[in-house]
Amino acid sequence: EAGVAQSPRYKIIEKRQSVAFWCNPISGHATLYWYQQILGQGPKLLIQFQNNGVVDDSQLPKDRFSAERLKGVDSTLKIQPAKLEDSAVYLCASSLLNNQETQYFGPGTRLLVL
Amino acid sequence: DQQVKQNSPSLSVQEGRISILNCDYTNSMFDYFLWYKKYPAEGPTFLISISSIKDKNEDGRFTVFLNKSAKHLSLHIVPSQPGDSAVYFCAATHSGNTPLVFGKGTRLSVIA
Numbered sequence: 264e265a266g267v268a269q270s271p272r273y274k275i276i277e278k279r280q281s282v283a284f285w286c287n288p289i290s291g292h293a294t295l296y297w298y299q300q301i302l303g304q305g306p307k308l309l310i311q312f313q314n315n316g317v318v319d320d321s322q323l324p325k326d327r328f329s330a331e332r333l334k335g336v337d338s339t340l341k342i343q344p345a346k347l348e349d350s351a352v353y354l355c356a357s358s359l360l361n362n363q364e365t366q367y368f369g370p371g372t373r374l375l376v377l
Numbered sequence: 378d379q380q381v382k383q384n385s386p387s388l389s390v391q392e393g394r395i396s397i398l399n400c401d402y403t404n405s406m407f408d409y410f411l412w413y414k415k416y417p418a419e420g421p422t423f424l425i426s427i428s429s430i431k432d433k434n435e436d437g438r439f440t441v442f443l444n445k446s447a448k449h450l451s452l453h454i455v456p457s458q459p460g461d462s463a464v465y466f467c468a469a470t471h472s473g474n475t476p477l478v479f480g481k482g483t484r485l486s487v488i489a
Binding site: 267296303304305306307308311319354356362363364365366367368369370371 | 381409411418422426468470473476479480481482
């Protein structure tokens with residue numbers, strides 16, 4: 264079974280630029296999560312989708328971050344414009360419907376904002 | 378406000394000995410706890426979990442203990458192996474319906 268795929272794996276941009284990350288969850292997983300992991304911290308949930316609907320985006324900085332999951336499968340997370348403090352690993356995870364307890368994580372995208 | 382705390386950033390253990398990783402939580406609504414293991418350049422992988430109706434869960438070399446009155450859980454790895462060297466994250470949720478809240482992680486180094 265293929266795991267959660269993410270791209271790119273690494274990205275370096277300058278502040279005020281835009282960046283987008285892509286995630287393909289495990290086939291059949293209705294729930295998709297985006298996390299931000301700052302160096303030395305644990306992952307922090309940014310947004311959770313159930314199929315193509317948003318379940319929780321309470322910790323998403325909506326002035327600069329946006330995410331979509333149009334067809335209920337792939338998802339993109341965008342930052343526009345990026346700030347220095349956005350430097351982090353962005354992790355995508357997926358799980359079966361309503362099964363928070365067993366999330367499968369992708370390898371992450373490491374973002375460096377200069 | 379950190380609801381899940383892992384106060385030891387790192388731990389070194391000799392191969393074959395026991396590794397004990399600790400986690401404390403403050404939110405009494407949490408009733409399900411998980412441990413994830415993370416290797417460099419990879420995403421976290423689920424290791425073991427425990428529900429608040431239990432005080433112990435065992436899976437091979439890994440055992441998680443939960444002390445609800447102290448709001449404390451620990452992960453025991455016996456015997457420790459060099460391949461166990463990784464960052465271990467403790468996470469908690471309420472009824473599986475609330476987002477996982479992660480601790481900062483503990484880096485375990487198992488020395489051969």
